[in-house]
Amino acid sequence: MAHPNDPAAPAAPAPERQATFKSAVSTSGIALHTGNRVKLTLKPAVAGSGIRFRRTDLPGSPEIQAHVRNVTDTRRGTTIQENGAAVHTVEHLLAAMNALGLDNAVVEMAGAEPPVGDGSAQLFVDLIREAGIVEQDVPREFITLDRPYWYSQGETHVVALPDSVFRISCTVKYNATILDTQYLSLVLDEKSFIEQLQLARTFCLFHEIEYLIKNNLIRGGSLDNAVVIKGDAILSKDGLRYPDEFVRHKMLDMAGDFFLLGKRLKAHLIGIKPGHPANVELARRIAGLVA
Numbered sequence: 666m667a668h669p670n671d672p673a674a675p676a677a678p679a680p681e682r683q684a685t686f687k688s689a690v691s692t693s694g695i696a697l698h699t700g701n702r703v704k705l706t707l708k709p710a711v712a713g714s715g716i717r718f719r720r721t722d723l724p725g726s727p728e729i730q731a732h733v734r735n736v737t738d739t740r741r742g743t744t745i746q747e748n749g750a751a752v753h754t755v756e757h758l759l760a761a762m763n764a765l766g767l768d769n770a771v772v773e774m775a776g777a778e779p780p781v782g783d784g785s786a787q788l789f790v791d792l793i794r795e796a797g798i799v800e801q802d803v804p805r806e807f808i809t810l811d812r813p814y815w816y817s818q819g820e821t822h823v824v825a826l827p828d829s830v831f832r833i834s835c836t837v838k839y840n841a842t843i844l845d846t847q848y849l850s851l852v853l854d855e856k857s858f859i860e861q862l863q864l865a866r867t868f869c870l871f872h873e874i875e876y877l878i879k880n881n882l883i884r885g886g887s888l889d890n891a892v893v894i895k896g897d898a899i900l901s902k903d904g905l906r907y908p909d910e911f912v913r914h915k916m917l918d919m920a921g922d923f924f925l926l927g928k929r930l931k932a933h934l935i936g937i938k939p940g941h942p943a944n945v946e947l948a949r950r951i952a953g954l955v956a
């Protein structure tokens with residue numbers, strides 16, 4: 666790579682532009698928590714409009730802006746709600762859109778939750794690539810930090826430090842399981858997301874499943890779309906996709922949850938045993954919604 670002061674270095678790159686889908690594409694599949702089959706369509710949207718979900722199964726097809734101010738539940742996935750309508754488990758689709766460079770899109774859903782796919786972001790990456798991406802004639806805006814932000818709750822700590830890129834560093838550890846402490850740090854972009862995060866699947870601890878079933882949260886769940894950790898065993902259809910698949914999935918979730926800021930974040934996110942509640946609390950602080 667050329668040094669910035671090298672006289673032969675290329676001129677500074679043109680400012681990044683906003684982007685949307687080139688064409689509309691659809692898919693359908695089972696939703697994790699409701700267990701219902703749902704159709705999802707990705708559509709282009711005008712510059713400056715951000716990511717909007719549209720519930721085509723409800724009267725008037727109400728829209729829900731993908732913004733942290735609209736988050737109403739973070740118990741398993743991240744739920745957003747606006748105009749009397751909710752969409753659940755938006756984080757994997759948002760993570761793929763964040764990494765692949767979408768700024769503006771309409772996500773039509775004939776149901777309350779996107780298809781789960783295999784519990785990773787692969788379904789959405791494939792769908793976004795099928796739709797194609799086109800640049801728009803408007804500069805991309807970023808959120809940058811002038812000071813650190815943080816949120817702590819018990820053993821969970823999430824921190825956002827000023828940085829010139831979107832960097833995620835994450836550590837997870839689950840007591841009473843065979844899992845060693847897992848740690849990974851990367852600069853999030855399309856390449857790192859595709860190579861290191863997109864295949865990491867949703868996981869849960871066996872003792873959590875009873876709670877989830879009682880609360881009707883995983884009616885579409887199976888070993889087709891999640892990994893279950895039971896004491897010293899890992900229940901999975903095809904083993905683990907990465908030795909440290911769990912920390913990678915936590916980072917995938919962070920890439921999605923922090924895209925709810927509505928613009929790309931340039932910051933170093935540090936997650937120690939992070940989860941949706943802490944991610945969203947920190948995003949609320951960055952957005953100035955809470956002190």
Ligand SMILES: [Zn+2]
Pocket residue numbers: 756757867914917918
């Ligand atoms: Zn997830």
